[in-house]
Amino acid sequence: MIKASAVNQIKSGIHKILTRKFNDVFPNDIYASILIKPNLNSNMNALTGNTTDLRLCAAVVEFLKERGYRNIMIGEGTNSGFYRNQISVIERLRVDRLAKFYGISVKDLNYSDPVRIEFEDGVKAGVAKECIEADLFINMPKLKTHFEMGMSVCLKNLMGCLVGQENKKKTHQALAANILNINKKIKPHLHIVDAIISMEGLGPTRGKPIHTDTIFLGTDPYLIDLICAKFASFDDKNIGTLVEAHRREIIGHQYYNFVNEFNLESSFHFEPPQPGKIAGFIHSPKRQKYFLAMRNTKFFNFLCSTEIGGQLLFKTGLRQDVFIEDEMEVSGFSVNREKCSNCTKCQDYCPVDMKLPDQLEKVDNHCIECLYCFMVCPDKAIEVKGKLGFVSEQLKQYDSLVRKIT
Ligand code: SF4
Ligand code: SF4
Numbered sequence: 001m002i003k004a005s006a007v008n009q010i011k012s013g014i015h016k017i018l019t020r021k022f023n024d025v026f027p028n029d030i031y032a033s034i035l036i037k038p039n040l041n042s043n044m045n046a047l048t049g050n051t052t053d054l055r056l057c058a059a060v061v062e063f064l065k066e067r068g069y070r071n072i073m074i075g076e077g078t079n080s081g082f083y084r085n086q087i088s089v090i091e092r093l094r095v096d097r098l099a100k101f102y103g104i105s106v107k108d109l110n111y112s113d114p115v116r117i118e119f120e121d122g123v124k125a126g127v128a129k130e131c132i133e134a135d136l137f138i139n140m141p142k143l144k145t146h147f148e149m150g151m152s153v154c155l156k157n158l159m160g161c162l163v164g165q166e167n168k169k170k171t172h173q174a175l176a177a178n179i180l181n182i183n184k185k186i187k188p189h190l191h192i193v194d195a196i197i198s199m200e201g202l203g204p205t206r207g208k209p210i211h212t213d214t215i216f217l218g219t220d221p222y223l224i225d226l227i228c229a230k231f232a233s234f235d236d237k238n239i240g241t242l243v244e245a246h247r248r249e250i251i252g253h254q255y256y257n258f259v260n261e262f263n264l265e266s267s268f269h270f271e272p273p274q275p276g277k278i279a280g281f282i283h284s285p286k287r288q289k290y291f292l293a294m295r296n297t298k299f300f301n302f303l304c305s306t307e308i309g310g311q312l313l314f315k316t317g318l319r320q321d322v323f324i325e326d327e328m329e330v331s332g333f334s335v336n337r338e339k340c341s342n343c344t345k346c347q348d349y350c351p352v353d354m355k356l357p358d359q360l361e362k363v364d365n366h367c368i369e370c371l372y373c374f375m376v377c378p379d380k381a382i383e384v385k386g387k388l389g390f391v392s393e394q395l396k397q398y399d400s401l402v403r404k405i406t
Helices: 005-021 056-067 080-084 094-102 130-132 154-163 165-172 175-185 221-231 240-247 253-261 278-282 285-295 299-303 307-316 372-376 391-405
Strands: 034-038 072-076 105-108 115-117 122-130 137-139 142-146 150-152 190-200 206-220 329-335 384-389
Touching: 005 056, 005 122, 005 206, 034 056, 034 130, 034 154, 056 072, 056 137, 056 190, 072 094, 072 130, 080 165, 094 105, 094 154, 115 130, 115 175, 115 221, 122 130, 122 137, 122 165, 137 154, 150 154, 150 221, 154 175, 154 240, 175 240, 190 221, 206 221, 221 240, 221 253, 372 384
Parallel strands: 034 072, 034 137, 072 105, 137 190, 142 190
Antiparallel strands: 115 122, 142 150, 190 206, 329 384
8 A cells, every 4th residue: 555646656656566565466578468457437537536547557557668568558448338429438538648658559448359258147248358368467446436336446347347338238237246256257466546536425426536645556356445445434344346255255354354454544434325316216236126127128228328318317316427429629728827826736647747837838748638737726727728528517516626635
């Protein structure tokens, strides 16, 4: 576990701990295939608490590049709703630009060749072959609350290995059991949890960001998930995946003893995910299977595809995302020097180490347009030239929250 907040702390902390504690994990062959799997389940900026922080991805990639690895990929099977609407979350979050900056590849695993594995009740569903075949698989979840599972960390993040909507749908029934089933087949070599800015409340996509300044690293996803529960002051009996792991006797006394004795230095009291009345009624364990059966009908899929139907589902809490087609188109940034107090916060948040705010207005800079500097500036001195598109909707909910906690 390391404490880190600014980009230089994240990069130096990751470098130090990977070198000192996890040397054995890294292959000798510089041509080994390395898959980094962040959590990019929606198009929400990492500073909202929803997706993995690009500064952490950059820190891991820089470490791997420094070791000479030549075959690095960032891969994630983003939420099926975005996939169905042909919206590229990887592009929207500028993960493609980050990958280009470092000269590595990136892939939406929804379009991968599937390898069929077994889930509950004899169901077989396809996971991306990259997840099975990688010589080194680094799982990089975000720490966040999850209204169905209680919390989403290492174990839940592997659901993004499923290829496309059809395979994701097949596994949604008996979700906790199937999350464990996927973890039985796919075993990442290393887990690096982004708890720099986490999410509390109605996660995974409607909660609130909470600045927790922490990164967890380890090789046992069950242990890390338990420790994260303690970190958030969550009873693990309310976390579906851990309840199932306990039932299957994967976690037992040794785990609980270790966690009890583990010194967290600091811990937080995350607000639990409380769904609205309608979503809470439908998602109760007794009724959820009927809702899932209805969700797989043609009529329901048609309703979801209409704008009014989508808005209705979002408002009732039955759907966590809105799928806005309008893209962001940035032609540059400007800095209002009269407003700027030279706090240097923008520089602390830049994944690609730009010298901010000075370099921001230079034409040939290497900005990837992640918007982190724009979102954290306490004086609102950074302005975006162009249109914000889908980001405008996020800002309505998160603009002041993000500025307040960062
Ligand atoms: S965060 Fe805003 S106020 Fe602070 S240095 Fe950057 S531009 Fe200036
Ligand atoms: S300059 Fe700002 S928008 Fe550009 S990469 Fe850095 S933080 Fe992101």
